[in-house]
Amino acid sequence: MHLALPNLKLSSRELRDPGLSPATDDARILVVDDSPTMLTVIVSTLRRHGFVNVVSATDGQEAMEAILARAPDLIITDLLMPTVDGFELCRWIRSHESYRDIPILAETGLGKSEGSVDAFASGATDLIMKPINTLELIARVKVHLERRRLLDNLLEFRRHMEMELASARSMQHSILPSSEAIEQIERDYALDIGQYYKASQGLGGDIWNVIDFGTGVVAFFAADFSGHGVSAALNTFRLHTFLDRDMNTAVEPDEFLRRVNVFLCNTLPLGQFATIFCGLIDVEAGELRFASAAAPPMLLCHADGQCKTLECSGLPLGVSLDADFEAHKCAFPVDSQLLLYSDALIETPDPPESIYTPDSLRQTLQGYAGLPAAEVVSRIVTGLYERSDEKPEDDLTVVVIRRLARQQRGDAA
Amino acid sequence: MRLSTEHTGSTFTAHLAERLSFADHPAFRTLIEDIARAKPSSCVFELSELQSIDSAGLGMFLIALDGAKKGGWSLTLRNAQGHVKSLLQLGRFDKLLQLE
Numbered sequence: 001m002h003l004a005l006p007n008l009k010l011s012s013r014e015l016r017d018p019g020l021s022p023a024t025d026d027a028r029i030l031v032v033d034d035s036p037t038m039l040t041v042i043v044s045t046l047r048r049h050g051f052v053n054v055v056s057a058t059d060g061q062e063a064m065e066a067i068l069a070r071a072p073d074l075i076i077t078d079l080l081m082p083t084v085d086g087f088e089l090c091r092w093i094r095s096h097e098s099y100r101d102i103p104i105l106a107e108t109g110l111g112k113s114e115g116s117v118d119a120f121a122s123g124a125t126d127l128i129m130k131p132i133n134t135l136e137l138i139a140r141v142k143v144h145l146e147r148r149r150l151l152d153n154l155l156e157f158r159r160h161m162e163m164e165l166a167s168a169r170s171m172q173h174s175i176l177p178s179s180e181a182i183e184q185i186e187r188d189y190a191l192d193i194g195q196y197y198k199a200s201q202g203l204g205g206d207i208w209n210v211i212d213f214g215t216g217v218v219a220f221f222a223a224d225f226s227g228h229g230v231s232a233a234l235n236t237f238r239l240h241t242f243l244d245r246d247m248n249t250a251v252e253p254d255e256f257l258r259r260v261n262v263f264l265c266n267t268l269p270l271g272q273f274a275t276i277f278c279g280l281i282d283v284e285a286g287e288l289r290f291a292s293a294a295a296p297p298m299l300l301c302h303a304d305g306q307c308k309t310l311e312c313s314g315l316p317l318g319v320s321l322d323a324d325f326e327a328h329k330c331a332f333p334v335d336s337q338l339l340l341y342s343d344a345l346i347e348t349p350d351p352p353e354s355i356y357t358p359d360s361l362r363q364t365l366q367g368y369a370g371l372p373a374a375e376v377v378s379r380i381v382t383g384l385y386e387r388s389d390e391k392p393e394d395d396l397t398v399v400v401i402r403r404l405a406r407q408q409r410g411d412a413a
Numbered sequence: 414m415r416l417s418t419e420h421t422g423s424t425f426t427a428h429l430a431e432r433l434s435f436a437d438h439p440a441f442r443t444l445i446e447d448i449a450r451a452k453p454s455s456c457v458f459e460l461s462e463l464q465s466i467d468s469a470g471l472g473m474f475l476i477a478l479d480g481a482k483k484g485g486w487s488l489t490l491r492n493a494q495g496h497v498k499s500l501l502q503l504g505r506f507d508k509l510l511q512l513e
Binding site (some may be wrong): 224225226227228270271272273275294296297312313314315316319320323343347350351352393394 | 432434435464465467468469471472473475476479495496502503504505508509
């Protein structure tokens, strides 16, 4: 029996230095030196160790032209050269955004520490001492190519995550009420609504909505899931899907909380919950009916500037199937305004250093009587950001709903 | 969160100080495991030096409560002050846990 063996021919790639990864042996390396001898030594050393993509230049000017033609992955350059020297070449490379991350190894003579400092100041990444130790040269080239490869991977991963987050952020904004929907409700019910929403980490656990079920009342809620970031954001989508599918008719606020609580108790893992404030505005009756599950103390202000804190205590949703929720109601006459917010407003910076407390927020709001809702929201949020050195650690939602007389609508808009 | 614990007789006491927040989740999980290993009949979270808490921190108390039910030990939150006390009251945690 005769077995025919394939005729094996090893390419230069297969004969490469076993220490080279596929990402480094193809690396394009530019060697710049005005000494033909030194140029030959470095280029041949690199090729002997498996680097197949080595180009050379005899001064800085020629190097610039080579870089412009095709950017290398690594540059080895002499410092003292005619026309454009190595220092100027380094500065030129670092002044170009697209070349800023290219590693530059500068050749320097032993004991020339002043030149070394200048080389680093000009943008060199590392130094290679002359006379050249070939093993050290190869070791340094490998280290910097590997470092560059890892950096590229990290940047690529970051770019990818940023794109994913931007897409997810856009989806999250799509489950908040649109400006068109808000304007329609404002027109139909003589309301003036201002809002601010900002997730702390790109994605957030806050969600709010205002809905007209066509029954003559405006329904709204503001919810805040425990934690923040991606997991809390996913919970806002869970809630949105549930409400869209199972809660498409107006129910009284306490009943709304009961139903959402059952859903969240069956959905959320241990340790996660939501705080929610929900209400119905009955414009004809001039009445606000509401219920709360551990939402921060919301505020209701009247035309004379007097503000009161609404009763908001109650078990958070998703904690106990036995939880029950109290129904409340109060007058909501023309020129009243309701402030809804998430706890980041009164917990930035961390208590007890917070800019706003429920009490100071009430006093602040009293001074904003008569202002358009968007202006009130803007002043409250601006007040927080201007006075706090720290950004909110949690997601921030601020909504003001102000009731207008029918003839006031045009003025507020 | 700054944490210190003591186990005297059948009571395990955890002193929680500074701020209890999302970032403390791993340390809090370890604390629950330590309590379970100690097999106390009662556990007290001493909160007099806990200055603030976020929603994830409140969630950790619920995780501790679950551990207590499964492990057969009682859980008491003691001496909550200021912001922490306000949030426990707002969330009616007295309906779930023993507050002193």
